[in-house]
Amino acid sequence: DGGITQSPKYLFRKEGQNVTLSCEQNLNHDAMYWYRQDPGQGLRLIYYSQIVNDFQKGDIAEGYSVSREKKESFPLTVTSAQKNPTAFYLCAGGPGFRSGANVLTFGAGSRLTVL
Amino acid sequence: GQQLNQSPQSMFIQEGEDVSMNCTSSSIFNTWLWYKQDPGEGPVLLIALYKAGELTSNGRLTAQFGITRKDSFLNISASIPSDVGIYFCAGQLYSGGSNYKLTFGKGTLLTVNP
Numbered sequence: 001d002g003g004i005t006q007s008p009k010y011l012f013r014k015e016g017q018n019v020t021l022s023c024e025q026n027l028n029h030d031a032m033y034w035y036r037q038d039p040g041q042g043l044r045l046i047y048y049s050q051i052v053n054d055f056q057k058g059d060i061a062e063g064y065s066v067s068r069e070k071k072e073s074f075p076l077t078v079t080s081a082q083k084n085p086t087a088f089y090l091c092a093g094g095p096g097f098r099s100g101a102n103v104l105t106f107g108a109g110s111r112l113t114v115l
Numbered sequence: 116g117q118q119l120n121q122s123p124q125s126m127f128i129q130e131g132e133d134v135s136m137n138c139t140s141s142s143i144f145n146t147w148l149w150y151k152q153d154p155g156e157g158p159v160l161l162i163a164l165y166k167a168g169e170l171t172s173n174g175r176l177t178a179q180f181g182i183t184r185k186d187s188f189l190n191i192s193a194s195i196p197s198d199v200g201i202y203f204c205a206g207q208l209y210s211g212g213s214n215y216k217l218t219f220g221k222g223t224l225l226t227v228n229p
Contacts, residue, residue: 004157040124042203042221043158090157102207103148104217106157 002027004107006091011112013078013085021076021110023091031096032074033104036060037088046089049074050096078112086114121204121220129228134191136202136223143184144206148217149176152201161202162189194227201225 007022025032031050035043045058049068063082068074078085088111092104118141128134138147146165150158162173164180164187171178177190187206191198204220 006157040221042121043219045216048216092157102146102209102217103160103163104205106150106159108157109155111155 004091004093004105006089006107006110009108009110011110013112013114015114016080018077018079019085019112021078021089021091021112023074023076023107024072025074025093025105026072027093027105028071029093029095029105030071031094031102032068033092033094034058034064034066034074034076035090035092037090037109043090046076085112087112119204119206119218119220121223123223124221125224125226127226127228128194130194130196132194134194134198134225135188136204136225137186137188138204138206138220139186140206140218141185142208144208144218145184146207146209147178147180147187148205148207149178149187149189150203150205152203152222154200158201158203191225194225196227196229199225199227 005024013019033048034046044060047066049055065077090109091107094102094104121138149161152158162178167184169180175192201222203222205217
């Protein structure tokens with residue numbers, strides 16, 4: 001089935017450790033996005049990428065890093081510099097700037113808990 | 116930046132009741148989207164609106180793109196228990212070029228009592 005696949009679904013990490021969340025897509029979307037979701041705060045954009053080997057900071061990029069070496073993959077690393085990393089992370093893909101209307105398709109999410 | 120106000124924040128209704136929620140923006144959009152998120156899952160697109168005044172239905176769901184281009188509403192008729200979840204509105208203003216980011220509302224949490 002076509003879609004956005006995130007892994008792992010649940011992840012536990014000790015303070016001070018980096019962790020990488022995987023996001024893969026087979027929709028041939030140019031653009032990919034990472035959002036963070038906290039209760040009552042909606043979706044906040046962390047990073048996005050319009051094209052391979054290029055990415056831009058979103059509204060809350062501090063403490064996070066990404067790479068876009070392949071069109072299908074957009075992993076997110078939550079570094080030890082992120083002060084409050086416990087959250088639900090959502091990856092999404094969309095047609096991006098090539099399309100007038102950028103309708104996003106989301107993955108099922110990854111829940112990160114810092115112990 | 117663009118601000119989206121979504122209301123209400125939460126709703127508790129009885130099965131069979133109709134539901135209405137809306138989003139208002141401080142600036143105009145070209146596209147309004149409505150998503151539903153089930154607990155522990157990612158949001159799923161319900162309805163996409165592309166033109167001011169457009170009224171679109173998807174089963175028991177109806178959404179409208181406001182004439183001013185600064186608001187949109189979503190109605191759910193005859194609610195059922197599986198309607199439970201968080202409903203998000205999202206807007207986009209594009210004029211060609213690189214403006215392709217969506218602005219999301221904070222969501223409406225819907226609880227349906229059987």
